Amino acid sequence: MIEAQALWRRHAAALTEDIGYREAGCTYLCADDAEMERRTRWLEAARSYRLGSRLLSQRELAARSGAGAAGFRGALHTPDDAQAEPALAVPALAHRAARLGAELREATAVRTLIRSAGRVTGVVTEHGPVACEAVIPAGGARSRTFFENLGLALPQLAIRASVLRTSPGPEIAAGPNGTGAIGAAAASIRRRLDGGCSIARAGAARFDLVPAGFRHFAAFLPMLRRRWRIVGLGLGRSCFGPLGRQRWDGADRSPFEAVRIIDPAPDAPLLADVMAAAQAQWIVLATSIPTEIRMAILPRCPGPACPVSPASPCKAIRGIA
């Protein structure tokens, strides 16, 4: 995250367009002593990284976040935690890449890799082959499916989490750069540049069982043990959906063309509950209306790094950066 912040600072300074980059901070509200204790342990573990994070007492929190935070025991606050607006940042970065000589091909699925003598020499797209010396995999939640098709094991599973967006409203907390992000068990909030909020319940997710779930079960067991209360398990059609096990080659229509964007229905009852919790906590949200609800597909790896399995032949394929 430290490296990510350095990169975003550099990009925000180099881009001609405004991407809404601001270091507005992030505040994790603690409901009780146990949560405060957990955040304290995290802070101690992170001390060597010299982050700006610190614990806020109940009084400091009330001064910063007002009456909405009154019921909380304290908070973990990181003043230089940053955010940008995805809808501004993505096109701005794409324009800059193009100005620097990159060629961008939109709505073009990469079906598979072309390999020769143990190294990558190109990719097959739905519109034909493209020669190259290196490939950077960046397929998000669909990366595992892509690599599975090549006989490689990427321990990545996707979960579904629901999120809502509200109509514009006033600031929630009084930071120097605006509200920042506010994390709490019932409802976590990010106030966007347009004044509306993105609100979700952190960790409330659903995992739809796919064949890879069995293959990578052992790797994910520690995470499941910690989170079994909040991760729901679904069985059914997803096994045969875009994240299920499939095989194709460069001549076949790939799953990335069959389903270009995975956009399942959000969990409306959960989001109604999340919105009610947010409004009960923050009086300024009383007049905000949910304007959009979405289901987010989020890739999950068992640990901080997400390596292609060492047991797989991946190391033998040079050219995968």
Ligand SMILES: Cc1cc2nc3c(=O)[nH]c(=O)nc-3n(C[C@H](O)[C@H](O)[C@H](O)COP(=O)(O)OP(=O)(O)OC[C@H]3O[C@@H](n4cnc5c(N)ncnc54)[C@H](O)[C@@H]3O)c2cc1C
């Ligand atoms: C609603 C929502 C809210 C979020 N909020 C936050 C937040 O507040 N803060 C935060 O840090 N993160 C947030 N995230 C997570 C964040 O968006 C992701 O971690 C991030 O987008 C991952 O970036 P990525 O480039 O790895 O993958 P993605 O953004 O998923 O991009 C992968 C791209 O590759 C394309 N692709 C896949 N396979 C192929 C193929 N074979 N050929 C061609 N193209 C392919 C996909 O179509 C997609 O466009 C949120 C996610 C969602 C969905």
